[in-house]
Amino acid sequence: MPSLSPPGKVYGILYIHRQKTETKEAAHVAIPIGDGIKNIIDRSRDSLLSDYVVHRLPAQSRRQLSKEVKHVTQLTPNYISRSFSKVRDEVGCCDHLEPK
Secondary structure (H helix, E strand, O other), rough: OOEEEEEEEEOOOEEEEEEHHHHEEEEEEEEOOOOOHHHHHHOOOOOOOOOOOOOOOOOOOOOOHHHOOOOOOOOOOOOHHHHHHHHHHHHOOOOOOOOO
């Protein structure tokens, strides 16, 4: 059940820990889950049970988890960056920019 706050409904809090700046206080971010974020989370639901909003089942079953993750459906820290770069290059949206 959502709580009411001055900006509107709050369904919970999304906590993010940014590893790049983990020693800084700014590395810990708490984002209230309003209607917009809740809709995104609801649309991300699939038949795979996972603790993570952004998740995937590895193509190959592994006997051991990577040292970078705690759960089989968790993405490694660089997976999203690599996937984004691959799609960016495939669609050519940045071809007009200098590499640097």
